[in-house]
């Protein structure tokens with residue numbers, strides 16, 4: 001399914017996906033908790049949608065990891081600590097911007113169309129999350 005990939009390249013990709021799965025699980029749990037702190041129904045809905053995206057990213061990458069390595073993905077990490085609402089939004093804006101960069105690098109380093117599409121879609125979701133966080137911080 002995954003064409004000609006060097007051994008080093010393959011291990012590096014598998015390691016990055018492994019780390020990404022943990023990150024996505026943590027992000028999903030983070031937004032689940034942050035949604036409870038949202039001051040309005042609109043904000044809560046926006047944050048819940050982001051939580052849903054992150055859980056979906058984790059599951060998609062788990063599937064990819066299993067197909068790629070034949071091994072089990074990492075176990076679900078401990079739920080993260082969520083601080084004060086506005087400060088949490090600011091921290092997430094930085095984290096989402098970093099996530100965009102992370103998936104852009106994976107996208108550019110991967111020649112397999114199936115994987116590229118996955119990384120591209122996730123990257124776009126992370127861009128959307130950053131924009132939604134700016135909206136939540138502004139209004």
Ligand SMILES: [Fe+2]
Nearest residue numbers: 024053054057
């Ligand atoms: Fe994500």
Ligand SMILES: [Fe+2]
Nearest residue numbers: 096125126129
């Ligand atoms: Fe995100």
